[in-house]
Amino acid sequence: MQLATWNVNSLNVRLPQVLDWLAANPVDVLALQETKLTDDKFPADAFAQIGYNAQWFGQKTYNGVALLTKAALPVSDVVKNIPGFTDDLARVITATVADEKLGNIRVVGAYFPNGQEPGSEKFDYKMNWLKGLRDWLKVELQTHPKLVIMGDYNITFDDLDVWDPVALEGTIHCTEEERYQLRALIALGLNDAHRLFPHPPKTFSWWDYRNMAFRKKQGLRIDHILVSHALKEQVSACEIDITPRKNERPSDHAPVVLTI
DNA sequence: ATGACTAAACCTTTTAGA
Numbered sequence: 001m002q003l004a005t006w007n008v009n010s011l012n013v014r015l016p017q018v019l020d021w022l023a024a025n026p027v028d029v030l031a032l033q034e035t036k037l038t039d040d041k042f043p044a045d046a047f048a049q050i051g052y053n054a055q056w057f058g059q060k061t062y063n064g065v066a067l068l069t070k071a072a073l074p075v076s077d078v079v080k081n082i083p084g085f086t087d088d089l090a091r092v093i094t095a096t097v098a099d100e101k102l103g104n105i106r107v108v109g110a111y112f113p114n115g116q117e118p119g120s121e122k123f124d125y126k127m128n129w130l131k132g133l134r135d136w137l138k139v140e141l142q143t144h145p146k147l148v149i150m151g152d153y154n155i156t157f158d159d160l161d162v163w164d165p166v167a168l169e170g171t172i173h174c175t176e177e178e179r180y181q182l183r184a185l186i187a188l189g190l191n192d193a194h195r196l197f198p199h200p201p202k203t204f205s206w207w208d209y210r211n212m213a214f215r216k217k218q219g220l221r222i223d224h225i226l227v228s229h230a231l232k233e234q235v236s237a238c239e240i241d242i243t244p245r246k247n248e249r250p251s252d253h254a255p256v257v258l259t260i
Numbered sequence: 261a262t263g264a265c266t267a268a269a270c271c272t273t274t275t276a277g278a
Contacts, residue, residue: 009277010267034277036268061268062276114277122276154278173278208278209265220278252266252278 001099001260002027005109005150005223006244007206007253011035011064015043017247019050025241027257028070029097031109033152035064042066057081059090065151067093067109074098085132089113092133096144102234102260106144108137110151115172123172126154130181138188141228149190150225152206152253155182157192161221163202173222190226193238193258205240206253214245225258235260 004027008014011032022030035042035058042056051071057080058064069075079094081087094108110133115126141147155178159165168174186192194203204219213219227235237259245254 013267034267116276116278152278171278206278211264213265222278249266 001102002257003029003031003107003148003150003225003260004255004257005031005033005152005225006255007033007111007152007223007251009034009036009251009253011037011043011066012041013249014251015046017244017250019046021241021244021255022050022052022068025255025257026070028073028099029107030068030255031093031107031150032066032068033064033109033111034062035066036061037064055093055095057090057093063090063111065090065093065109065111067095067107069095069097082129082132082136084136085129087129087132091129094140102146102231104144104146105231106140106147108140108147108149108151110149110153112152112154114154115178117172118170118175118177127177127181130178130185134181134184134188137185141189145228145230147190147228148225148231148258149185150223150256150258152222153182153224154222155179156220156222157182157195160201161204163204163218163220173220185226189229191229191232191235193225193227193235194221194240194256196232196235197238203240204254205256207245209252223253223256225256227258227260231260
């Protein structure tokens with residue numbers, strides 16, 4: 001089974017690239033972030049034509065998430081955003097998928113807040129959101145031991161995830177406060193699937209559009225797939241696919257693919 | 261240089277992303 005996550009930075013712009021990528025990478029589940037579409041505009045028909053069902057939760061201009069699943073894969077118990085945490089923004093979509101081999105897997109697709117700058121109102125919102133997510137996930141893991149949470153976390157784990165850890169020390173995505181929250185998620189009983197395997201240095205999932213950052217390997221690893229302990233031993237790979245970042249008009253993020 | 265690029269909307273300028 002393969003599950004993937006991709007921040008597409010506007011599904012309106014990136015739909016052809018998502019369809020092409022799925023044709024070449026027919027994953028069972030694809031979580032999308034930053035669709036930037038109201039629900040009436042979601043291109044469910046285009047995905048149906050290539051054999052995918054979709055669950056979506058969006059809003060105008062910003063944010064917006066979706067879960068695409070192969071049509072043969074049963075999907076149930078869809079939840080939008082974080083139960084118990086009031087949020088005006090469309091950031092999370094969750095569903096249970098029934099895999100023939102693995103059984104029921106709870107899949108969370110999430111677009112974590114950016115946070116803008118330490119000390120800002122948006123940073124405070126990011127911290128509150130992370131606490132809300134953790135409180136909910138703790139309960140969710142009790143009822144769904146096989147759980148995957150994937151998406152754009154907007155947080156690096158440590159210096160290995162940062163192209164210039166000295167220059168970017170303490171800046172957004174790299175603060176100790178954010179990393180503490182990320183470790184607190186891990187402490188619930190989750191594992192960073194990417195770090196279960198060796199990877200070359202400068203393996204990133206996001207590169208700034210400016211300054212030829214992709215060409216210069218000046219990126220961050222901020223898109224993550226966390227798997228619960230019950231799934232950890234069955235993970236056989238977790239790779240970032242940088243090929244779509246080489247497209248014309250690419251998203252600034254690359255997809256991350258989990259094989260389980 | 262509170263910059264660079266991209267996307268969306270209140271669209272020739274601002275907001276947000278990361």
